Amino acid sequence: MPSRRDAIADDLRARITTGRIGPGECLPSEAHLASQYGVSTLTLRNALAVLQTEGIVEKVHDKGNFVRRPLRRITYVGGDRTPGGRAAADAAALSVSVHTTRLRARGHLVALLMVSTSSPLTEFLCVSHEAEKPHSLTRIYVPSDLAPAAMLRESPSYEDVMRRLTELRPPLAEVRERVSVRLPTPEEASALRISPALAVLAITRQTADITGRVIEAALLVLPGDRADAVFTTHYMNDERGTEG
Template sequence: MPSRRDAIADDLRDRIATGRLKPGERLPSESHLATQYRVSTPTLRSALAALQVEGLVEKVHGKGNFVRRPLRRITYIGGGRTLDGQAAADSALRVTVRTTRIRARGHLATLLKVPASSPLTEFFCLSHEGERPHNLARIYVPCDLASAAALREPLPYEGVTTWLTRLRPPPTEVRERVGVRLPTPEEASTLHISPALAVLALTRQTADITGRVVEAALLVLPGDRADAVFTTHYLIDEKETEG
């Protein structure tokens, strides 16, 4: 037999799925809902928290709980330099880029295989759908590879990804690590997501033909809207197919 918390979540979930509660609609106050379902406020909040984790409900500080509008899916293509091309080209999705000079320390020095305090260029990329933050990426490149123009002028996201493909010697290997974790407080605040919502965290290293790491990227994609796709191409010996 389901708990009261689960029963409340199931009822609200059904009301959202059938359109009785519409996207963007504000839910009744928590005290009203608690009275309606004849439960304590903590039990009611626990049910709402389950729906928040599922991405069906969002809590806006000082305003209440709202049915979440459908979110654009994010597809990360393994081995690629951007999120899916359609999303990048979609005018509804805009990306802001902030460029900063920093020093390699700790994890970054290890990722880029450079001595501690080596100068790096950081591209902080944050995408928005309307006013809503969508996903974020931090891209790091050794300063001797980053042009002075990239630091002096605002560079669109497409410009960053195009510039990275033109490095000399060109990149020849991409290594990616994918994990699931809870967001840091800074990530949750930047992306306007619940600290209880898991994120897809991707760490990417790109090396050139000499083995030098020319780029490291840390991407954070909210788990309620992200997919990662990896395609493997096999080389088939023609002699084997003839046999």
């Protein structure tokens, strides 16, 4: 026999999937729903947490619980040679905000960029949105000599950042990517407006030049309920003709 939590989640799920509560609509207040189902507010919140984890309902701070609108899947294309890789639903539909910070290498950044502790770095924090919905979160780190101070003063757009980084960096020799699944940090869950219990697809990229120097590192986080990673390997066939 299902628990009260699961029975409530099943009923709300049915009301949503049959269209009785439509996409984007706000659910009745938690107090109202708890009274309607004859349960405590805690039990009601546990039922809503089930739907939040499934990506059916999202809780917006100080506004309530809303039925999530259908969102297109995000495809990360691995092996791309542009900073940060590509993670797109429809690039034309995305808006990206960029926050730039100077910092010193500490902790995992020392190993990621293969630099000494306190080496000067520039961080580009990029948050993309599809309409009003957060799409992805990317942190791009480069040695400060490859990101002039003028870039911080200009408040550049994402496109300008990518263009300038491409112009300033030396020829590339290697792009290494590591893909993992984990729970989001509190900051990531807040930025992406997802449940802390929803796994994210985390991609770490290291880009090195022909001398072996890491000239860019990117940490990309995508909501795990709608993200795919695609990697394609192209083989060069050495076709030699035979003399007859």
